Amino acid sequence: MSRAWVELDLEAVRDNVRAIRAVAGAEVLAVVKADGYGHGAAPVARAALEAGATRLGVATPEEAARLREAGLTAPVQLLGSFLDDELDALLHARAQLTLNDPGDLARASAAARRAGRPVGVHLKVDVGMHRHGVAPEQALEVLAQVAADPALRLEGLMTHLPAPRDEARSREMLAPFADLVARAARAGLRPPRVHAAASAALFRLPEARFDLVRPGIALVGLDPDRAPDGASSCGLTPALSLRARVTRILEVAAGEQVGYGGRWTAARPSRLALLGAGYGDGVPYALTGAGAHVLLHGRRCPLVATVMMDYLLVDVTDLPRAPAPGDVATLFGRDGDAVLPLEEQARRAGLIPYALSCGLGARLGRVVLGARTASETLRRAA
Ligand SMILES: Cc1ncc(COP(=O)(O)O)c(C=O)c1O
Structure with missing residues (x-):
C-alpha cells in the first residue's frame, strides 16, 4: 500500500x-x-x-x-x-x-x-x-x-x-x-x-x-462554480480523491514552534498527525499558512506548519478519537459523507483547479475504481 x-x-x-x-x-x-x-x-x-x-x-x-x-x-x-x-x-x-x-x-x-x-x-x-x-x-x-x-x-x-x-x-x-x-x-x-x-x-x-x-475538466467532475459545501451547479461528480496515510502522531506543548521555519506555533497543547504526502507529490506549497484543511475520520482538520516535500502536519487535537499511524487522510475528495473539493484546495493555494490536478506527482500511487475491462483491472492491481 x-x-x-x-x-x-x-x-x-x-x-x-x-x-x-x-x-x-x-x-x-x-x-x-x-x-x-x-x-x-x-x-x-x-x-x-x-x-x-x-x-x-x-x-x-x-x-x-x-x-x-x-x-x-x-x-x-x-x-x-x-x-x-x-x-x-x-x-x-x-x-x-x-x-x-x-x-x-x-x-x-x-x-x-x-x-x-x-x-x-x-x-x-x-x-x-x-x-x-x-x-x-x-x-x-x-x-x-x-x-x-x-x-x-x-x-x-x-x-x-x-x-x-x-x-x-x-x-x-x-x-x-x-x-x-x-x-x-x-x-x-x-x-x-x-x-x-x-x-x-x-x-x-x-x-x-x-x-x-469538447469537455475536459467537466469529464473528471471539476466544476469551477462548485459551492463551498461541495455541491456542483452542473451536476458533476468529482472523479479523483487524494489520500495520504498518517505516518506518526506527535504531541506538542503550547508555545512550541513546529516545522521548517517554525511557521506555526501551538496555541494550546496539541496533537498533530504527520501525513505521508507533500509538495513532492504535487500538494501545493502555497497551502502553507493558507487556512486549508484535510479530512481525517470524516472530519475537517486544519493543515498547520509548512508544507514539506514528503510530509504535511495536521492538527487533530479536536478529533473525538485520536488517529493512529496508518489511518487514511483525504487531501481532496470524499471521505464517507464528508467532501473536500479539489477546487477548494486550489483556491486556497491560488491555483486554478486545472493546475492542481495536472501538477499531481508521479510518486503517487494510483487506484482505479469502477473499471469494466480486464486491462484496467490489471493496471489497478499493478
Ligand atoms: C480546443 C480545446 N477544446 C477543449 C478544451 C477543454 O477545456 P475544458 O477543460 O475547460 O473543458 C481545451 C482545453 O484547453 C481546448 O484547448
Whole structure:
C-alpha cells in the first residue's frame, strides 16, 4: 500500500459524460490531454467512450500515441498546433489535425500524401483568443481549399472561446463564427461537425453547443462554480480523491514552534498527525499558512506548519478519537459523507483547479475504481 495515492472513480467519469450528453444533446469529444488532467488519460478516455463520448482530444503527438498503445481506436484530434517534424508521428497514430493557419493546409496535405492516405482535419477559427485559428474573414476560402484537397478529409469547423464565463462577451465572439457557418452552408460547404464549447461554455452557452462539445475538466467532475459545501451547479461528480496515510502522531506543548521555519506555533497543547504526502507529490506549497484543511475520520482538520516535500502536519487535537499511524487522510475528495473539493484546495493555494490536478506527482500511487475491462483491472492491481 502506498503512503499517498490518487483514487480515480471511473463511474464518476461515466456519470459526468452522461450528464454532459443530457445537457448538450451533442456529440462528445473527451479532452484527455496532460494525462487526462492528471487523472490518467487512458482510463478516463475509455470510461468516457463507454458512456457515449465518440472522440478524444489531445495536445501532443505522444499523447495520441499513448492512447493508441492503450488500444483505443476512437478518432483522436490534436487540438492545437503541430510542428513539421511531428507530422509523421501524428499520422502514424492516426490523429486528426487542427488547421490553424492557411499554411497548415499544405503541410497536412503533404504529410497525408507521404503516408498514402487522407488525414482528417478540423479548421479552427480565431474569434478572439489569439492563440490558434484562422481569421473569420479568411476561413471560408480555406474551408473551400480543404474540401477540394483529396489528401484532406474535412472533419469539422471549430473555434475556442477565451472567457466562456463572460457570457455576453462570448456571445459577441460566437456571432462571426455562426455567421461563417451560415455563409459556408450557402456556399455548399457543410463540415460534418461544428464545435466551439469546452466545459464551461457547454453548460452556460446553449448557442455554443452546435454538433459537438469538447469537455475536459467537466469529464473528471471539476466544476469551477462548485459551492463551498461541495455541491456542483452542473451536476458533476468529482472523479479523483487524494489520500495520504498518517505516518506518526506527535504531541506538542503550547508555545512550541513546529516545522521548517517554525511557521506555526501551538496555541494550546496539541496533537498533530504527520501525513505521508507533500509538495513532492504535487500538494501545493502555497497551502502553507493558507487556512486549508484535510479530512481525517470524516472530519475537517486544519493543515498547520509548512508544507514539506514528503510530509504535511495536521492538527487533530479536536478529533473525538485520536488517529493512529496508518489511518487514511483525504487531501481532496470524499471521505464517507464528508467532501473536500479539489477546487477548494486550489483556491486556497491560488491555483486554478486545472493546475492542481495536472501538477499531481508521479510518486503517487494510483487506484482505479469502477473499471469494466480486464486491462484496467490489471493496471489497478499493478
Ligand atoms: C480546443 C480545446 N477544446 C477543449 C478544451 C477543454 O477545456 P475544458 O477543460 O475547460 O473543458 C481545451 C482545453 O484547453 C481546448 O484547448
